[in-house]
Amino acid sequence: MKAKDLMIPLYEHLTPDTSLKDAVRLLRDAKRGEEKVGVKGLPVLDSQTRLVGMLTMHDVLRAVYPAYLAMMNLGDFTWEGMIDSLAKQAGDRPVSAFMTNVVVTVRETDPLMECIDHMLKSRIKRVPVINAGGAVVGMLYERDIFFAVAKKMLDEPNGGVL
Protein backbone atom coordinates (compact mmCIF):
# COMPACT_ATOMS: atom_id res chain seq x y z
CA MET A 1 0.00 0.00 0.00
CA LYS A 2 1.29 3.45 -0.93
CA ALA A 3 0.59 7.03 0.12
CA LYS A 4 -1.64 7.68 -2.86
CA ASP A 5 -3.95 4.78 -1.92
CA LEU A 6 -4.88 6.37 1.40
CA MET A 7 -4.55 10.08 0.76
CA ILE A 8 -7.49 12.43 0.51
CA PRO A 9 -7.18 14.34 -2.76
CA LEU A 10 -6.53 18.02 -2.23
CA TYR A 11 -9.80 19.94 -2.35
CA GLU A 12 -8.78 23.05 -0.51
CA HIS A 13 -5.63 24.88 0.37
CA LEU A 14 -4.53 28.19 1.92
CA THR A 15 -2.20 30.90 0.63
CA PRO A 16 0.30 32.82 2.80
CA ASP A 17 -1.78 36.00 2.40
CA THR A 18 -5.10 34.43 3.41
CA SER A 19 -6.29 36.11 6.61
CA LEU A 20 -6.39 33.83 9.62
CA LYS A 21 -10.12 34.51 9.80
CA ASP A 22 -10.69 33.04 6.32
CA ALA A 23 -8.31 30.20 7.05
CA VAL A 24 -10.22 29.26 10.20
CA ARG A 25 -13.48 29.30 8.24
CA LEU A 26 -11.93 26.94 5.68
CA LEU A 27 -10.51 24.62 8.34
CA ARG A 28 -13.97 24.43 9.87
CA ASP A 29 -15.85 23.76 6.64
CA ALA A 30 -13.30 21.92 4.48
CA LYS A 31 -14.26 18.55 3.04
CA ARG A 32 -12.26 15.63 4.19
CA GLY A 33 -13.37 12.70 2.10
CA GLU A 34 -17.01 11.67 1.86
CA GLU A 35 -19.43 13.64 4.00
CA LYS A 36 -16.83 14.45 6.62
CA VAL A 37 -16.45 18.13 7.32
CA GLY A 38 -13.66 20.04 9.09
CA VAL A 39 -9.94 19.31 8.92
CA LYS A 40 -7.22 19.70 11.46
CA GLY A 41 -4.70 21.09 9.02
CA LEU A 42 -4.37 22.49 5.49
CA PRO A 43 -1.35 23.04 3.29
CA VAL A 44 -0.32 26.60 2.43
CA LEU A 45 0.59 26.99 -1.27
CA ASP A 46 2.11 30.00 -2.98
CA SER A 47 0.90 31.45 -6.31
CA GLN A 48 2.87 28.77 -8.22
CA THR A 49 1.15 26.09 -6.07
CA ARG A 50 4.44 25.30 -4.33
CA LEU A 51 4.13 24.13 -0.72
CA VAL A 52 5.33 26.84 1.69
CA GLY A 53 3.82 25.70 4.99
CA MET A 54 1.03 24.07 6.95
CA LEU A 55 -1.62 25.63 9.13
CA THR A 56 -3.24 23.43 11.73
CA MET A 57 -5.77 23.87 14.52
CA HIS A 58 -2.79 23.81 16.84
CA ASP A 59 -1.40 26.87 15.05
CA VAL A 60 -4.75 28.63 15.50
CA LEU A 61 -4.63 28.01 19.26
CA ARG A 62 -1.07 29.34 19.28
CA ALA A 63 -2.25 32.43 17.38
CA VAL A 64 -4.51 33.49 20.25
CA TYR A 65 -2.12 32.31 22.98
CA PRO A 66 0.08 35.19 24.18
CA ALA A 67 3.81 34.43 24.32
CA TYR A 68 4.12 35.72 27.89
CA LEU A 69 1.94 32.91 29.23
CA ALA A 70 4.48 30.43 27.92
CA MET A 71 7.43 32.33 29.43
CA MET A 72 6.30 31.82 33.02
CA ASN A 73 3.60 30.00 35.01
CA LEU A 74 0.91 32.60 34.46
CA GLY A 75 -1.95 30.34 33.38
CA ASP A 76 -3.80 31.05 36.65
CA PHE A 77 -4.03 34.75 35.91
CA THR A 78 -6.39 35.08 32.96
CA TRP A 79 -9.79 36.72 32.71
CA GLU A 80 -13.17 36.30 31.01
CA GLY A 81 -13.10 37.72 27.52
CA MET A 82 -9.33 37.43 27.15
CA ILE A 83 -9.68 35.18 24.10
CA ASP A 84 -12.32 37.46 22.50
CA SER A 85 -9.98 40.37 21.94
CA LEU A 86 -6.92 38.25 21.12
CA ALA A 87 -8.92 36.21 18.58
CA LYS A 88 -10.13 39.41 16.89
CA GLN A 89 -6.57 40.77 16.71
CA ALA A 90 -5.18 37.53 15.27
CA GLY A 91 -8.05 37.11 12.80
CA ASP A 92 -6.91 39.96 10.59
CA ARG A 93 -3.31 38.81 10.40
CA PRO A 94 -2.10 36.64 7.49
CA VAL A 95 -1.67 32.89 7.61
CA SER A 96 2.07 33.35 6.98
CA ALA A 97 2.46 34.75 10.51
CA PHE A 98 1.22 31.57 12.15
CA MET A 99 1.90 28.67 9.75
CA THR A 100 4.57 26.05 10.32
CA ASN A 101 7.29 26.72 7.76
CA VAL A 102 9.20 23.48 7.87
CA VAL A 103 6.93 20.91 6.31
CA VAL A 104 7.48 17.19 6.08
CA THR A 105 6.06 15.73 2.86
CA VAL A 106 5.71 12.27 1.38
CA ARG A 107 5.64 11.27 -2.28
CA GLU A 108 2.58 9.57 -3.79
CA THR A 109 4.67 6.47 -4.38
CA ASP A 110 6.10 6.23 -0.83
CA PRO A 111 5.20 2.98 0.93
CA LEU A 112 2.87 3.35 3.91
CA MET A 113 5.54 2.36 6.47
CA GLU A 114 7.72 5.22 5.23
CA CYS A 115 4.80 7.59 5.76
CA ILE A 116 4.31 6.27 9.32
CA ASP A 117 8.04 6.68 9.90
CA HIS A 118 7.86 10.37 8.91
CA MET A 119 4.77 11.02 10.97
CA LEU A 120 6.06 9.40 14.15
CA LYS A 121 9.56 10.88 13.95
CA SER A 122 8.28 14.39 13.18
CA ARG A 123 5.35 14.06 15.63
CA ILE A 124 2.78 15.17 13.06
CA LYS A 125 -0.69 13.83 12.43
CA ARG A 126 -1.14 14.89 8.79
CA VAL A 127 1.27 15.12 5.93
CA PRO A 128 0.97 16.64 2.43
CA VAL A 129 1.47 14.20 -0.45
CA ILE A 130 3.39 15.50 -3.49
CA ASN A 131 3.69 14.14 -7.03
CA ALA A 132 6.84 13.74 -9.10
CA GLY A 133 6.59 17.39 -10.15
CA GLY A 134 6.60 18.56 -6.54
CA ALA A 135 2.97 19.73 -6.57
CA VAL A 136 0.72 18.89 -3.63
CA VAL A 137 -1.90 16.37 -4.74
CA GLY A 138 -3.42 15.28 -1.46
CA MET A 139 -3.25 14.93 2.28
CA LEU A 140 -2.51 11.83 4.29
CA TYR A 141 -4.17 11.81 7.72
CA GLU A 142 -3.30 9.77 10.80
CA ARG A 143 -6.91 8.69 11.02
CA ASP A 144 -6.88 7.11 7.55
CA ILE A 145 -3.66 5.28 8.28
CA PHE A 146 -5.24 4.09 11.53
CA PHE A 147 -8.11 2.58 9.55
CA ALA A 148 -5.66 0.82 7.27
CA VAL A 149 -3.77 -0.58 10.25
CA ALA A 150 -7.02 -1.58 11.94
CA LYS A 151 -8.09 -3.43 8.82
CA LYS A 152 -4.96 -5.57 9.00
CA MET A 153 -5.16 -6.06 12.72
CA LEU A 154 -8.84 -6.99 12.89
CA ASP A 155 -8.78 -8.87 9.64
CA GLU A 156 -11.92 -7.06 8.55
CA PRO A 157 -12.26 -5.92 4.96
CA ASN A 158 -13.48 -2.42 5.84
CA GLY A 159 -11.44 -1.82 9.00
CA GLY A 160 -14.47 -2.04 11.26
CA VAL A 161 -16.15 1.04 9.88
CA LEU A 162 -19.84 0.49 9.50
Next chain:
Amino acid sequence: MTQEVAQASSQVVMGTSFWVATAIFLLAYGIIVTDKIHKTIVAIVGASLMILLSIVTQEDAFHSTELGVDWNVVFLLVSMMIIINIMKPTGVFEYIAIKSAKAAKGQPFMIMAIFSTVTAVVSAFLDNVTTVLLIAPVTLLICEALELDVVPFLITEALASNIGGTATLIGDPPNIMIASKAQLDFMAFVYHLTPVIIVVLIAYIISIKFIFGRRLKVREELRQRVMAMNELDAIKDPALLKKSLAVLAVTITGFVMHGALHMQPATIALSGAGLLLLVSGTKEPHHILAEAEWTTLFFFIGLFIIIGGVVKVGLIKWMSIQVLDLTRGNLFGTAMIVMWFSAFASAFIDNIPYVATMNPLIVDMAKQLWPDLSGLQLLHHPDLMPLWWSLALGACLGGNGTAIGASANVIVCGMAEKMGRPIAFRKFMLYGMPLMVESVIICTVYVWLRYYVLKI
Protein backbone atom coordinates in the same frame (compact mmCIF):
# COMPACT_ATOMS: atom_id res chain seq x y z
CA MET B 1 54.41 64.57 37.45
CA THR B 2 54.84 64.87 33.69
CA GLN B 3 58.46 63.85 34.00
CA GLU B 4 57.51 60.81 36.06
CA VAL B 5 54.92 59.86 33.47
CA ALA B 6 57.43 60.13 30.69
CA GLN B 7 59.75 57.92 32.70
CA ALA B 8 57.04 55.36 33.29
CA SER B 9 56.13 55.44 29.61
CA SER B 10 59.54 54.19 28.72
CA GLN B 11 58.95 51.08 30.84
CA VAL B 12 56.52 49.70 28.25
CA VAL B 13 58.40 47.74 25.61
CA MET B 14 56.48 47.89 22.35
CA GLY B 15 57.85 44.75 20.70
CA THR B 16 56.20 42.18 18.43
CA SER B 17 54.15 40.58 21.18
CA PHE B 18 52.87 44.02 22.24
CA TRP B 19 51.49 44.66 18.78
CA VAL B 20 50.17 41.11 18.31
CA ALA B 21 48.28 41.25 21.62
CA THR B 22 46.99 44.76 20.88
CA ALA B 23 45.78 43.61 17.46
CA ILE B 24 43.90 40.61 18.95
CA PHE B 25 42.38 42.88 21.60
CA LEU B 26 41.28 45.60 19.15
CA LEU B 27 40.00 43.12 16.60
CA ALA B 28 38.03 41.18 19.20
CA TYR B 29 36.48 44.33 20.70
CA GLY B 30 35.79 45.70 17.23
CA ILE B 31 33.91 42.57 16.19
CA ILE B 32 32.01 42.50 19.50
CA VAL B 33 30.86 46.09 18.88
CA THR B 34 29.67 45.37 15.33
CA ASP B 35 27.78 42.24 16.44
CA LYS B 36 28.76 40.40 13.23
CA ILE B 37 29.81 37.29 15.13
CA HIS B 38 28.35 36.24 18.50
CA LYS B 39 30.39 37.90 21.24
CA THR B 40 31.03 34.65 23.09
CA ILE B 41 32.56 33.07 19.98
CA VAL B 42 34.75 36.16 19.50
CA ALA B 43 35.89 35.99 23.14
CA ILE B 44 36.75 32.27 22.92
CA VAL B 45 38.64 32.67 19.62
CA GLY B 46 40.47 35.78 20.91
CA ALA B 47 41.45 33.97 24.10
CA SER B 48 42.71 30.93 22.25
CA LEU B 49 44.78 33.18 19.95
CA MET B 50 46.38 34.85 22.98
CA ILE B 51 47.51 31.40 24.16
CA LEU B 52 48.30 29.94 20.71
CA LEU B 53 50.52 32.90 19.82
CA SER B 54 52.30 32.62 23.18
CA ILE B 55 51.22 36.05 24.44
CA VAL B 56 50.17 34.31 27.63
CA THR B 57 50.89 30.74 28.61
CA GLN B 58 48.06 28.35 29.37
CA GLU B 59 49.28 28.42 32.96
CA ASP B 60 48.80 32.23 32.98
CA ALA B 61 45.37 31.97 31.40
CA PHE B 62 43.96 29.27 33.67
CA HIS B 63 45.76 29.82 36.95
CA SER B 64 47.26 33.30 37.27
CA THR B 65 45.29 35.74 39.44
CA GLU B 66 46.81 38.71 37.63
CA LEU B 67 46.62 37.51 34.03
CA GLY B 68 44.11 34.70 33.96
CA VAL B 69 40.42 33.92 34.30
CA ASP B 70 38.86 35.46 37.41
CA TRP B 71 37.18 32.32 38.72
CA ASN B 72 35.75 34.31 41.60
CA VAL B 73 33.52 36.10 39.07
CA VAL B 74 32.69 32.94 37.11
CA PHE B 75 31.74 30.89 40.17
CA LEU B 76 29.74 33.72 41.72
CA LEU B 77 27.73 34.06 38.51
CA VAL B 78 27.16 30.36 37.92
CA SER B 79 26.18 29.77 41.55
CA MET B 80 23.60 32.53 41.51
CA MET B 81 22.24 31.13 38.23
CA ILE B 82 21.82 27.71 39.85
CA ILE B 83 19.98 29.17 42.84
CA ILE B 84 17.58 31.09 40.58
CA ASN B 85 17.00 28.10 38.29
CA ILE B 86 15.92 26.02 41.29
CA MET B 87 13.66 28.81 42.59
CA LYS B 88 11.95 29.66 39.31
CA PRO B 89 9.45 26.76 39.18
CA THR B 90 8.23 27.50 42.73
CA GLY B 91 6.23 30.44 41.36
CA VAL B 92 7.67 32.95 43.83
CA PHE B 93 8.49 35.50 41.15
CA GLU B 94 4.99 35.36 39.64
CA TYR B 95 3.63 35.73 43.17
CA ILE B 96 5.68 38.87 43.87
CA ALA B 97 4.70 40.47 40.57
CA ILE B 98 0.95 39.78 40.83
CA LYS B 99 1.00 40.87 44.47
CA SER B 100 2.70 44.14 43.39
CA ALA B 101 0.10 44.83 40.69
CA LYS B 102 -2.65 44.31 43.26
CA ALA B 103 -0.89 46.46 45.84
CA ALA B 104 -0.97 49.20 43.20
CA LYS B 105 -4.76 48.67 43.09
CA GLY B 106 -4.49 48.26 39.32
CA GLN B 107 -3.67 51.98 38.97
CA PRO B 108 -1.31 52.26 35.96
CA PHE B 109 1.28 54.69 37.29
CA MET B 110 1.35 52.97 40.68
CA ILE B 111 1.96 49.67 38.86
CA MET B 112 4.80 51.29 36.91
CA ALA B 113 6.35 52.76 40.08
CA ILE B 114 5.97 49.59 42.15
CA PHE B 115 7.15 47.30 39.32
CA SER B 116 10.19 49.56 38.81
CA THR B 117 10.96 49.56 42.52
CA VAL B 118 10.50 45.80 42.84
CA THR B 119 12.69 45.30 39.75
CA ALA B 120 15.38 47.53 41.24
CA VAL B 121 15.33 45.74 44.60
CA VAL B 122 15.33 42.25 43.07
CA SER B 123 18.10 43.33 40.65
CA ALA B 124 20.25 44.33 43.60
CA PHE B 125 20.43 40.65 44.50
CA LEU B 126 19.88 38.82 41.22
CA ASP B 127 21.35 39.36 37.81
CA ASN B 128 19.54 42.15 35.88
CA VAL B 129 18.70 40.00 32.87
CA THR B 130 17.17 37.34 35.10
CA THR B 131 15.14 39.96 36.93
CA VAL B 132 13.80 41.46 33.73
CA LEU B 133 13.00 38.01 32.32
CA LEU B 134 10.99 37.35 35.47
CA ILE B 135 9.10 40.65 35.64
CA ALA B 136 8.48 41.31 31.92
CA PRO B 137 6.07 38.41 31.20
CA VAL B 138 3.89 39.49 34.16
CA THR B 139 4.06 43.08 32.92
CA LEU B 140 2.83 41.96 29.50
CA LEU B 141 -0.04 40.09 31.14
CA ILE B 142 -1.04 43.03 33.36
CA CYS B 143 -0.87 45.50 30.46
CA GLU B 144 -3.00 43.18 28.35
CA ALA B 145 -5.56 43.01 31.16
CA LEU B 146 -5.57 46.80 31.57
CA GLU B 147 -5.41 47.41 27.79
CA LEU B 148 -2.33 49.61 28.27
CA ASP B 149 0.65 50.12 25.98
CA VAL B 150 3.32 47.85 27.43
CA VAL B 151 6.32 49.71 25.95
CA PRO B 152 6.72 52.40 28.67
CA PHE B 153 6.47 49.68 31.32
CA LEU B 154 9.13 47.51 29.72
CA ILE B 155 11.50 50.46 29.25
CA THR B 156 11.09 51.70 32.82
CA GLU B 157 11.69 48.21 34.19
CA ALA B 158 14.88 47.71 32.19
CA LEU B 159 16.20 51.07 33.39
CA ALA B 160 15.21 50.26 36.98
CA SER B 161 17.00 46.91 36.84
CA ASN B 162 20.23 48.64 35.86
CA ILE B 163 19.82 51.20 38.63
CA GLY B 164 19.07 48.55 41.26
CA GLY B 165 21.88 46.31 40.07
CA THR B 166 24.37 49.06 40.81
CA ALA B 167 23.51 49.01 44.51
CA THR B 168 25.33 45.85 45.61
CA LEU B 169 28.35 43.68 44.89
CA ILE B 170 26.21 40.90 43.43
CA GLY B 171 23.74 43.14 41.56
CA ASP B 172 25.58 43.64 38.29
CA PRO B 173 28.56 41.92 36.60
CA PRO B 174 30.74 45.10 36.59
CA ASN B 175 30.42 45.27 40.37
CA ILE B 176 31.29 41.59 40.73
CA MET B 177 34.39 42.18 38.59
CA ILE B 178 35.39 45.36 40.44
CA ALA B 179 34.88 43.68 43.81
CA SER B 180 37.07 40.77 42.83
CA LYS B 181 39.84 42.91 41.32
CA ALA B 182 39.85 45.52 44.09
CA GLN B 183 39.12 42.96 46.82
CA LEU B 184 36.15 44.93 48.08
CA ASP B 185 33.54 43.14 50.15
CA PHE B 186 29.75 43.13 50.02
CA MET B 187 29.36 45.61 52.88
CA ALA B 188 31.74 48.07 51.23
CA PHE B 189 29.34 48.25 48.28
CA VAL B 190 26.35 48.62 50.63
CA TYR B 191 28.18 51.41 52.46
CA HIS B 192 29.43 53.30 49.42
CA LEU B 193 26.96 52.62 46.59
CA THR B 194 23.58 51.71 48.10
CA PRO B 195 22.90 55.19 49.60
CA VAL B 196 23.41 57.03 46.32
CA ILE B 197 21.43 54.40 44.39
CA ILE B 198 18.46 54.93 46.72
CA VAL B 199 18.59 58.64 45.86
CA VAL B 200 18.96 57.84 42.14
CA LEU B 201 15.96 55.48 42.30
CA ILE B 202 13.75 58.07 44.03
CA ALA B 203 14.72 60.71 41.45
CA TYR B 204 14.03 58.15 38.72
CA ILE B 205 10.52 57.34 39.96
CA ILE B 206 9.71 61.06 40.19
CA SER B 207 11.05 61.56 36.66
CA ILE B 208 8.98 58.75 35.12
CA LYS B 209 5.91 60.17 36.88
CA PHE B 210 6.46 63.36 34.89
CA ILE B 211 7.25 61.51 31.66
CA PHE B 212 4.53 58.85 31.64
CA GLY B 213 2.20 59.63 34.56
CA ARG B 214 -0.42 61.73 32.79
CA ARG B 215 -0.76 59.40 29.80
CA LEU B 216 -1.73 56.35 31.83
CA LYS B 217 -5.48 55.93 32.26
CA VAL B 218 -7.48 52.80 32.84
CA ARG B 219 -11.20 51.93 32.93
CA GLU B 220 -12.67 50.66 36.18
CA GLU B 221 -13.87 47.30 34.82
CA LEU B 222 -10.39 46.53 33.50
CA ARG B 223 -8.89 47.30 36.91
CA GLN B 224 -11.16 44.60 38.31
CA ARG B 225 -9.48 42.01 36.06
CA VAL B 226 -6.25 42.60 37.97
CA MET B 227 -7.89 42.85 41.38
CA ALA B 228 -9.61 39.50 40.78
CA MET B 229 -6.29 37.68 40.38
CA ASN B 230 -5.23 35.59 43.36
CA GLU B 231 -1.47 35.73 43.75
CA LEU B 232 -1.46 32.61 45.90
CA ASP B 233 -2.38 30.59 42.79
CA ALA B 234 1.13 31.33 41.56
CA ILE B 235 2.83 29.25 44.22
CA LYS B 236 3.37 25.83 42.62
CA ASP B 237 5.73 24.19 45.09
CA PRO B 238 5.38 25.62 48.62
CA ALA B 239 7.78 23.08 50.14
CA LEU B 240 10.57 23.92 47.70
CA LEU B 241 9.76 27.62 48.10
CA LYS B 242 10.32 27.48 51.86
CA LYS B 243 13.63 25.67 51.40
CA SER B 244 14.70 28.11 48.67
CA LEU B 245 13.87 31.19 50.72
CA ALA B 246 15.72 29.75 53.72
CA VAL B 247 18.82 29.01 51.64
CA LEU B 248 18.60 32.43 49.96
CA ALA B 249 18.42 34.10 53.37
CA VAL B 250 21.46 32.13 54.56
CA THR B 251 23.33 33.01 51.34
CA ILE B 252 22.58 36.73 51.60
CA THR B 253 23.62 36.66 55.27
CA GLY B 254 26.79 34.98 54.06
CA PHE B 255 27.37 37.81 51.57
CA VAL B 256 26.87 40.40 54.30
CA MET B 257 29.42 38.62 56.48
CA HIS B 258 31.92 37.37 53.89
CA GLY B 259 34.35 40.22 54.51
CA ALA B 260 34.37 39.60 58.25
CA LEU B 261 34.70 35.85 57.64
CA HIS B 262 37.61 36.43 55.23
CA MET B 263 35.87 34.46 52.51
CA GLN B 264 35.43 35.32 48.86
CA PRO B 265 31.85 36.02 47.65
CA ALA B 266 32.13 33.07 45.24
CA THR B 267 32.66 30.74 48.22
CA ILE B 268 29.41 31.98 49.74
CA ALA B 269 27.50 31.70 46.44
CA LEU B 270 28.84 28.22 45.64
CA SER B 271 27.95 27.02 49.14
CA GLY B 272 24.44 28.43 48.74
CA ALA B 273 24.02 26.72 45.36
CA GLY B 274 25.34 23.43 46.72
CA LEU B 275 23.09 23.60 49.77
CA LEU B 276 19.99 24.38 47.72
CA LEU B 277 20.77 21.56 45.25
CA LEU B 278 21.07 19.23 48.23
CA VAL B 279 17.92 20.25 50.11
CA SER B 280 15.78 20.68 46.98
CA GLY B 281 15.88 16.89 46.69
CA THR B 282 16.36 17.06 42.94
CA LYS B 283 17.31 13.67 41.54
CA GLU B 284 18.40 15.06 38.21
CA PRO B 285 20.56 18.20 38.43
CA HIS B 286 21.22 18.03 34.68
CA HIS B 287 18.60 20.55 33.55
CA ILE B 288 19.28 22.95 36.45
CA LEU B 289 22.96 23.06 35.51
CA ALA B 290 22.29 23.07 31.77
CA GLU B 291 20.05 26.14 32.13
CA ALA B 292 22.93 28.25 33.48
CA GLU B 293 23.83 30.98 31.00
CA TRP B 294 26.84 29.25 29.54
CA THR B 295 27.24 31.75 26.72
CA THR B 296 27.60 34.57 29.28
CA LEU B 297 30.00 32.54 31.41
CA PHE B 298 32.24 31.69 28.46
CA PHE B 299 32.12 35.32 27.36
CA PHE B 300 33.65 36.23 30.73
CA ILE B 301 36.21 33.42 30.54
CA GLY B 302 37.34 34.45 27.06
CA LEU B 303 37.50 38.14 27.94
CA PHE B 304 39.61 37.56 31.03
CA ILE B 305 42.21 35.74 28.93
CA ILE B 306 42.20 38.46 26.22
CA ILE B 307 42.65 41.15 28.88
CA GLY B 308 45.38 39.05 30.51
CA GLY B 309 47.25 39.21 27.21
CA VAL B 310 47.15 42.99 26.91
CA VAL B 311 48.01 43.40 30.58
CA LYS B 312 51.05 41.15 30.15
CA VAL B 313 52.42 43.03 27.12
CA GLY B 314 51.92 46.41 28.84
CA LEU B 315 49.12 47.90 26.72
CA ILE B 316 46.95 48.53 29.78
CA LYS B 317 49.90 50.07 31.61
CA TRP B 318 50.53 52.33 28.61
CA MET B 319 46.86 53.35 28.61
CA SER B 320 46.93 54.10 32.34
CA ILE B 321 49.96 56.33 31.80
CA GLN B 322 48.06 58.26 29.14
CA VAL B 323 45.09 58.77 31.50
CA LEU B 324 47.39 60.03 34.27
CA ASP B 325 49.11 62.27 31.78
CA LEU B 326 45.75 63.70 30.75
CA THR B 327 44.60 64.42 34.30
CA ARG B 328 48.11 65.37 35.51
CA GLY B 329 47.61 63.14 38.54
CA ASN B 330 44.56 65.05 39.78
CA LEU B 331 42.55 62.20 41.28
CA PHE B 332 39.25 64.08 41.57
CA GLY B 333 39.53 64.93 37.88
CA THR B 334 40.43 61.30 37.15
CA ALA B 335 37.41 60.06 39.11
CA MET B 336 35.11 62.38 37.18
CA ILE B 337 36.60 61.35 33.84
CA VAL B 338 36.32 57.68 34.79
CA MET B 339 32.66 58.10 35.80
CA TRP B 340 31.49 60.09 32.79
CA PHE B 341 33.63 58.28 30.24
CA SER B 342 32.43 54.94 31.67
CA ALA B 343 28.82 56.09 31.48
CA PHE B 344 28.98 57.08 27.82
CA ALA B 345 31.19 54.13 26.87
CA SER B 346 28.79 51.70 28.58
CA ALA B 347 25.82 53.28 26.82
CA PHE B 348 27.18 52.04 23.51
CA ILE B 349 29.45 49.10 24.29
CA ASP B 350 29.02 46.15 26.60
CA ASN B 351 30.07 47.21 30.09
CA ILE B 352 31.55 43.79 30.84
CA PRO B 353 34.53 44.02 28.42
CA TYR B 354 34.79 47.70 29.31
CA VAL B 355 35.18 47.03 33.03
CA ALA B 356 37.43 44.05 32.30
CA THR B 357 39.76 46.59 30.64
CA MET B 358 39.33 49.39 33.18
CA ASN B 359 40.04 47.21 36.23
CA PRO B 360 43.70 46.47 35.43
CA LEU B 361 44.02 50.02 34.10
CA ILE B 362 43.11 51.45 37.50
CA VAL B 363 45.47 49.02 39.23
CA ASP B 364 48.27 50.09 36.88
CA MET B 365 47.44 53.71 37.49
CA ALA B 366 47.73 53.12 41.24
CA LYS B 367 51.10 51.44 40.70
CA GLN B 368 52.33 54.55 38.86
CA LEU B 369 51.10 56.83 41.64
CA TRP B 370 52.31 54.79 44.61
CA PRO B 371 55.16 52.62 43.36
CA ASP B 372 56.18 51.61 46.90
CA LEU B 373 52.81 50.15 47.85
CA SER B 374 51.39 46.71 47.03
CA GLY B 375 48.49 44.41 47.90
CA LEU B 376 45.58 45.88 49.83
CA GLN B 377 47.57 48.97 50.77
CA LEU B 378 47.70 49.76 47.07
CA LEU B 379 44.19 48.59 46.06
CA HIS B 380 42.48 50.26 49.01
CA HIS B 381 44.57 53.47 49.04
CA PRO B 382 42.14 56.15 50.31
CA ASP B 383 42.77 58.31 47.25
CA LEU B 384 42.06 55.35 44.93
CA MET B 385 38.73 54.30 46.47
CA PRO B 386 36.59 57.02 44.80
CA LEU B 387 37.91 55.77 41.46
CA TRP B 388 36.54 52.27 42.03
CA TRP B 389 33.14 53.70 43.02
CA SER B 390 33.14 56.09 40.06
CA LEU B 391 33.91 53.19 37.73
CA ALA B 392 31.10 51.08 39.21
CA LEU B 393 28.55 53.91 39.08
CA GLY B 394 29.50 55.04 35.59
CA ALA B 395 29.72 51.58 34.03
CA CYS B 396 26.50 50.22 35.59
CA LEU B 397 24.28 53.30 35.17
CA GLY B 398 25.69 54.17 31.76
CA GLY B 399 24.01 51.08 30.35
CA ASN B 400 20.71 52.94 30.57
CA GLY B 401 21.69 55.36 27.81
CA THR B 402 20.66 53.25 24.83
CA ALA B 403 18.75 50.11 23.87
CA ILE B 404 22.05 48.22 23.48
CA GLY B 405 23.77 49.66 26.59
CA ALA B 406 22.78 46.82 28.90
CA SER B 407 21.66 43.22 28.44
CA ALA B 408 18.39 43.98 30.25
CA ASN B 409 17.56 46.64 27.64
CA VAL B 410 18.29 44.21 24.81
CA ILE B 411 16.02 41.63 26.43
CA VAL B 412 13.01 43.96 26.81
CA CYS B 413 13.40 45.26 23.26
CA GLY B 414 13.49 41.68 22.00
CA MET B 415 10.38 40.85 24.00
CA ALA B 416 8.53 43.95 22.78
CA GLU B 417 9.35 43.02 19.21
CA LYS B 418 8.09 39.49 19.75
CA MET B 419 4.81 40.95 21.01
CA GLY B 420 4.48 43.03 17.84
CA ARG B 421 5.43 46.30 19.59
CA PRO B 422 9.05 46.94 18.52
CA ILE B 423 10.93 49.72 20.36
CA ALA B 424 13.04 51.82 17.98
CA PHE B 425 16.65 52.56 18.99
CA ARG B 426 15.89 56.29 19.02
CA LYS B 427 12.74 55.91 21.06
CA PHE B 428 14.61 54.01 23.79
CA MET B 429 17.38 56.60 23.77
CA LEU B 430 14.87 59.45 24.03
CA TYR B 431 13.88 58.14 27.47
CA GLY B 432 17.07 56.31 28.48
CA MET B 433 19.68 58.96 27.77
CA PRO B 434 18.22 61.84 29.82
CA LEU B 435 17.41 59.50 32.70
CA MET B 436 20.95 58.10 32.55
CA VAL B 437 22.48 61.58 32.55
CA GLU B 438 20.26 62.53 35.49
CA SER B 439 21.51 59.52 37.48
CA VAL B 440 25.17 60.21 36.69
CA ILE B 441 24.79 63.87 37.71
CA ILE B 442 23.44 62.70 41.07
CA CYS B 443 26.42 60.34 41.40
CA THR B 444 28.84 63.11 40.45
CA VAL B 445 27.52 65.33 43.24
CA TYR B 446 27.62 62.35 45.60
CA VAL B 447 31.24 61.40 44.85
CA TRP B 448 32.38 65.02 45.02
CA LEU B 449 30.54 65.70 48.27
CA ARG B 450 31.31 62.46 50.05
CA TYR B 451 34.92 61.83 49.07
CA TYR B 452 36.33 65.27 48.31
CA VAL B 453 34.37 67.68 50.54
CA LEU B 454 33.17 65.69 53.54
CA LYS B 455 35.85 62.99 53.11
CA ILE B 456 33.84 60.23 54.80
